[in-house]
Amino acid sequence: MTTSCPSSGPPARNGADAVVLGRLIDFSGDPAALGRVAVRDSPGGALALRGGRIAWAGAAADLPADFADTPRRDYGQCLVLPGFVDPHIHFPQYRIAAAGGRGLLDWLDRFAFPEEVRYADGDHAAAAAEMFLDLLLAHGTTAALVFSTVHEEAADRLFAAAERRGMALAAGKTLMDRGAPAALRDDAEGGLRASERLHARWHGRGRLRYAVSPRFAITSGAAQLAAAGEFLESHPDALMQTHLSETPEEIAEVARLFPDAADYTDVYDRFGLLGPTSLFAHGVHLSARERERLGEAGSAVVHCPTSNAFLGSGLFDIGPYSPEAGAATPRLAVATDIGGGTSYSLPATLGAAYRTAQLRGRRLAPERAFYLATLGNAEALGMETEIGRLEPGFHADLVVLDPRATPLLAARDALSETLADTLLALMILGDDRIVRASWVAGRQLHPKPDDSPAG
Ligand code: GUN
Ligand code: ZN
Secondary structure, eight states, rough: OOOOOOOOSSOOTSOOOOOEEEEEESSOOOHHHHHHGGGGEEEEEEEEEEETTTEEEEOOOOGOOGGGOOOEEEEEEEEEEEOEEEEEGGGGGTOTTTTTOHHHHHHHIIIIIIHHHHGHHHHHHHHHHHHHHHHHTTTTEEEEEOOOSSHHHHHHHHHHHHHHTTTTEEEEEEHHHOOOGGGGGGOHHHHHHHHHHHHHHHHTTTTTEEEEEEEOOSOOOHHHHHHHHHHHHHOSSSEEEESSSSHHHHHHHHHHOOTTTTSSHHHHTTOOOOOOTEEEEETTTHHHHHHHHHHHOOOEEEEEHHHHHTTOOOOOOGGGOOOOOGGGEEEEEEEOOOTSSOOOOSHHHHHHHHHHHHHHHHOOHHHHHHIIIIIHHHHHHTTTTTTSSTTTSSSSOOOEETTTTSSSHHHHTTTTHHHHHHHHHHHHHHHHHEEEEEEETTEESSSOOOTTTTO
């Protein structure tokens, strides 16, 4: 098979200083706002990695003499990007993708909730965490914001597995005190105490962060949403994740449960859940008022296109999230939403976002799409000074993509003239086969080397 990444000898010893050679691609901002100056496309580029971070980036020909004897990993014509960031994914749903339901609420009752009940067993959760994180890495995702289950120990097991890999992971125990099987319910007080304990154990430890995680307004009553708001007020650097305005049936149920709220966004707003560290998954059916309020608060809306298509939730419109839309626009992020979503691959998810945009009469330029999957999603998580770029000082979280990974991609690549052509082919035709390697903090974790901490 044709490949752009011929192997070039044994990899550098994992964790030691290394020089990575390839075609460097990254973004200094949103190309839709800044234009081409926001895009780096450097064939023949080099990254010098030291102590888990990028120490130097530039043209291989200009590599400083300090790194002349550093072991090299040469990826040839392959693309070297910052590792992908997935800002909305469910760890306990890691194996239920492609479970057919009649829509979100039916799917939750018949597939998601019964599967999540199994995570009461810590050993089950521990084994699932290994699988889940390996799947992320196999798809080029090196950082994520993750929903766990209601069980405190399941979240502990997930954090521990991410810590062993050195990954930048934000996660939280799901808060859910009604509208779910008894085995998955907590209560406002108990849920808050468990969140506090998890925050104390994991937030700020290595690259881990805590996210207070009320599932959505159907499964958390007023007391629990208020407790989540208090948590966020007392821990302003923690993240907040929830679901918002995914399907018409869900929106109607929220209106019935909170008759005094102006709309769905207002339910969360009343409890202090909007803010610059808050991420709202879906937002398919938001009104202009809701978008404006979310934008004013500095929150992010997380577009989950494969999930919206699979569950029949609706066609998200990226139009209002263009830079011309003005300052009071929420930040846009793009995520897989496994297991409502159908692919772990961020490039494939960008392909789904592209198709959804086409159906809405919009266009998602490939460079903007890859900006979103890297720096854009890092910005939504408040991690943009640590991950999402190939600059000195950033963590050495990398993904290596092969634009000729399959016979079809190789044939298609022969016709590509621009970076946009190459990226669009990867988005529309790519999956885990395009991922040649994933590096976390300067160590290649996929494919698993012999000395991998998870190996
Ligand atoms: N809304 C509340 N919970 C969920 C979930 O697990 N998946 C999706 N897609 N939407 C939700
Ligand atoms: Zn979700």
